[in-house]
Amino acid sequence: MGRVYIAGSINMDVVATADRHPRVGETVAGKQVLYFPGGKGANQAVASSRLGVKTTLIGRLGKDSFGAELRTFLGAQGIDLGSVRDADTHSGTAIITVAASDNTIVVIPGSNALVSADDVADVPLAKGDVAVSQFEIPLPTIAAFFERARSTGATTLLNPAPAQKMSGELLALVDILVLNETELGFLAGVELSDSDEAATIIAVARKLQARADQTICITLGKRGVLALAGREEFAVPGRAVKAVDTTGAGDCFVGALASQLAEGVQLRSALAFANAAASISVQRMGAGPSMPTAAEVAAVL
Secondary structure, three states: OOOEEEEOOOEEEEEEEEOOOOOOOOOOOEEEEEEEEEOHHHHHHHHHHHOOOOEEEEEEEEOOHHHHHHHHHHHHOOOEEEEEEEEOOOOEEEEEEEEOOEEEEEEEOHHHHHOOHHHHOOOOOOOOOEEEEEOOOOHHHHHHHHHHHHHHOOEEEEEOOOOOOOOHHHHHOOOEEEEEHHHHHHHHOOOOOOOOOHHHHHHHHHHHOOOOOOEEEEEOHHHOEEEEEOOEEEEEOOOOOOOOOOOOHHHHHHHHHHHHHHOOOOHHHHHHHHHHHHHHHOOOOOOHHHOOOHHHHHHHO
16 A cells, blocks of 8 residues: 655635625625635645545645644644645745635745755655645646656656646656646646536547546546546546535545555546545535545445
8 A cells, every 4th residue: 555645735724705706896794714724735635644545745834823733733634744844934825715605715825835846855755655746836846756756656646726837848747637627728728618528628638648648537526527547538427415615625536536546446436436525525614624534435435
């Protein structure tokens, strides 16, 4: 059984709830303000660790009150924090507005912008491990992390969110790419929506595929997941649930998928498991705190 190593962001999510989102220049009355541990890297690490897989997080925290709170929370989830270093700046912060189950997010990188190639240089990756990253830390750091992972025989998994252009060299280092239809369209230079036919989405994924053996998984919310695994394509059905807060659902999916792959589960079954985990997370408030346990996922499969 392998380990999951996640190089990524750690944020404090400051969540404001309201009946509706404000228009530009408008002020609306909110209901409450909540503080949740978040950041895509931390969320994915919490998801993986809560599912019972040994998980190491690589990142940076500021020497501020948010940094201390985040370190305490993540340690309590059983995550190995030996590679989370301090930074002489504020911790990453996300300002989130939740209204009618949808969210808007502004992310201030803070210490996450200082995660460097040196931070990933001594991570003890091995064959069977899964190396995960996202786009909330510098791209050269991700490339260094994935180069190291591939040299050891570990599997690389990239969640290219928030979407930004990346080099062909970085894409070629990715074994498994997990993204939604909007991110896929952005990277491929094609406009896609969640109402597009599966065949259309897969055709775009084929254009983006950097290697013949690369896997691309497209998450479509309640429609489930489409997968292009090398030349094979298949779909995993979605799950109909009443969403309360979708913040962190994609991170839950990625962390759960990584945990299953580290345990040697085949891709189709791992995707079904990850889909179930994400469907549980959207029924709870917050990102990190909403991640389910293995028993909770097993109960709905």
